Amino acid sequence: MEDDRISLAHGNGGRFMRELIEEVFARNLVDSDLDIQADAVPIALNGGEAMITTDGFIVQPLEFPGGDIGSLAVHGTINDLAVAGARPLYLTLNAFIEEGLEIALLDRIVGSLAKAAKDAGVKVSAGDTKVLRRGEGGGLYLATTGVGVRLAGVRPAMNRIRDGDIILISGTVGDHGTAVMLARQDFGLRGDLVSDAGPVTELTESLMDFDGLRFMRDPTRGGIATIAHEIIRATGFGVRFEATIPVKEQVQSVCDMLGYDPYYLACEGRVLAVIAPEQADEALEAWRAIPGGRDAVRIGRIVSNMNRVILETTLGGERFLEELEDDPLPRIC
Amino acid sequence: MEDDRISLAHGNGGRFMRELIEEVFARNLVDSDLDIQADAVPIALNGGEAMITTDGFIVQPLEFPGGDIGSLAVHGTINDLAVAGARPLYLTLNAFIEEGLEIALLDRIVGSLAKAAKDAGVKVSAGDTKVLRRGEGGGLYLATTGVGVRLAGVRPAMNRIRDGDIILISGTVGDHGTAVMLARQDFGLRGDLVSDAGPVTELTESLMDFDGLRFMRDPTRGGIATIAHEIIRATGFGVRFEATIPVKEQVQSVCDMLGYDPYYLACEGRVLAVIAPEQADEALEAWRAIPGGRDAVRIGRIVSNMNRVILETTLGGERFLEELEDDPLPRIC
Numbered sequence: 001m002e003d004d005r006i007s008l009a010h011g012n013g014g015r016f017m018r019e020l021i022e023e024v025f026a027r028n029l030v031d032s033d034l035d036i037q038a039d040a041v042p043i044a045l046n047g048g049e050a051m052i053t054t055d056g057f058i059v060q061p062l063e064f065p066g067g068d069i070g071s072l073a074v075h076g077t078i079n080d081l082a083v084a085g086a087r088p089l090y091l092t093l094n095a096f097i098e099e100g101l102e103i104a105l106l107d108r109i110v111g112s113l114a115k116a117a118k119d120a121g122v123k124v125s126a127g128d129t130k131v132l133r134r135g136e137g138g139g140l141y142l143a144t145t146g147v148g149v150r151l152a153g154v155r156p157a158m159n160r161i162r163d164g165d166i167i168l169i170s171g172t173v174g175d176h177g178t179a180v181m182l183a184r185q186d187f188g189l190r191g192d193l194v195s196d197a198g199p200v201t202e203l204t205e206s207l208m209d210f211d212g213l214r215f216m217r218d219p220t221r222g223g224i225a226t227i228a229h230e231i232i233r234a235t236g237f238g239v240r241f242e243a244t245i246p247v248k249e250q251v252q253s254v255c256d257m258l259g260y261d262p263y264y265l266a267c268e269g270r271v272l273a274v275i276a277p278e279q280a281d282e283a284l285e286a287w288r289a290i291p292g293g294r295d296a297v298r299i300g301r302i303v304s305n306m307n308r309v310i311l312e313t314t315l316g317g318e319r320f321l322e323e324l325e326d327d328p329l330p331r332i333c
Numbered sequence: 334m335e336d337d338r339i340s341l342a343h344g345n346g347g348r349f350m351r352e353l354i355e356e357v358f359a360r361n362l363v364d365s366d367l368d369i370q371a372d373a374v375p376i377a378l379n380g381g382e383a384m385i386t387t388d389g390f391i392v393q394p395l396e397f398p399g400g401d402i403g404s405l406a407v408h409g410t411i412n413d414l415a416v417a418g419a420r421p422l423y424l425t426l427n428a429f430i431e432e433g434l435e436i437a438l439l440d441r442i443v444g445s446l447a448k449a450a451k452d453a454g455v456k457v458s459a460g461d462t463k464v465l466r467r468g469e470g471g472g473l474y475l476a477t478t479g480v481g482v483r484l485a486g487v488r489p490a491m492n493r494i495r496d497g498d499i500i501l502i503s504g505t506v507g508d509h510g511t512a513v514m515l516a517r518q519d520f521g522l523r524g525d526l527v528s529d530a531g532p533v534t535e536l537t538e539s540l541m542d543f544d545g546l547r548f549m550r551d552p553t554r555g556g557i558a559t560i561a562h563e564i565i566r567a568t569g570f571g572v573r574f575e576a577t578i579p580v581k582e583q584v585q586s587v588c589d590m591l592g593y594d595p596y597y598l599a600c601e602g603r604v605l606a607v608i609a610p611e612q613a614d615e616a617l618e619a620w621r622a623i624p625g626g627r628d629a630v631r632i633g634r635i636v637s638n639m640n641r642v643i644l645e646t647t648l649g650g651e652r653f654l655e656e657l658e659d660d661p662l663p664r665i666c
Contacts, residue, residue: 011464
């Protein structure tokens, strides 16, 4: 990899992406007080406060089992507001469309985006389109900004995390990444796996009354292993994952075949929550009562004796999950 | 042109782009009450109101005389808020970066964006980066969403326009489009022309106390001719441009050579305003007292006897300016 040029690894959610964001974006934008750790940030307006987030989407193929780039853009953006404890209300939409794209396909995608927005109760307030010359795009890229309001209750944030806190996940991990890979047929594999892409607002709102709720995040690029690394970098604690992380059989098979680790694969409709030990069981019950949280389970805890991400294996062993470096799966979201 | 696929003309600001936005975006997003005529729209938040807009940027080359894609993204976005009578406060930033882009170039562009934001008093609150595979991008695309608050005073909007109103422009037209074309060297031409790209907030705020102010817009893709067509479609009136539209000699020369019409070329730091006749002179004086408005001039009027865009020529003749169809200048903004 040339050091002075952008590589695919700068987009995978791991170390190179973090360094690029720290060294190029955050450093230049120091006057903006940009918080590169937060999913959504508060902005002061007219004496009140709103929450804002933004996200780009380059998934390939544009349509995949369980969603498409349009519904994914809505879910990815509103989920960033949801895990920050906000209710999404408005979206803006930018479409970068490559010359030659079928208008019927674009129409299906915008229709799907509109339906996802309507189902989630958000309005698409403003939009812009740009057309890219043939060969200067990948069919369609979307960028969406979400605006919402903070919900009453706790204000989940990484700096609330304490030693001994429990880590929950709302469902199986790696479904989205694997479903998109299979749809791409790069690997000659097929399957009936469906992406988990969807809104997580019900899941996040169900925990807002738990004063022991510390932090929530939707594990997208880089998966739950990357969230764990963000936690240890921000808090100085360690993360110990237990052998309970739910992985669908088909996801595990694909991972075994290709040498991937499902803990680094993207979800697009799951929540990882960190919560005080005495409220973990009750929070799990709340999640399991919601359709999107039926498979919710405790998957680990925060520890103070080691500043690493450890995975306990089913055979009683353990191994480190390192920060993601190479091996990017480009255009997964 | 194939009817069922996206063409470059779908991005040029003219008829095909309008039809694409009406038929694919607005039709699908009907539940969002999307106002495709407005530069920025109000959103209700916490009992108050904010203004929001969004814009994508694909200009090529990434750096050009007078700016770069970073500063252009800031100016283009805050200007859409400004002409809607709002003060810009926050931006979100999406960067789509092509594999292989020099990190030093990216760093210059983000630095330029940060400076433009700081100079304009706006904070970059949230951001996201995606990396595009080599050959699936054009170096760098940006998408920015701007949030601001409405200024006290009039609420400029197209439906305020009346028969006999006067049209003003804050400076010469077509500088940005021509400067970018020259920088691209597609045509073997060179020149020392500089883009007009810059903030228009001083210009727009200086007119907010004029109760006769009807409407403002920054003429970007499609130029002032396209704004005129938007006015006649929205109001049913006609637009009569006088032979006073200021065009720099070098812009006119390039246009003559290439067969372009400067009235369709993009500006990125000008304001076209429509104002009641009795306040037009005073508004012009207000603009001329501002550095960005020194060359401000009256360029036409709203008429009711004809639903067309007419240009009076210096020789006393007149011709129609039709809605832009083909002849796109791709990647001009």
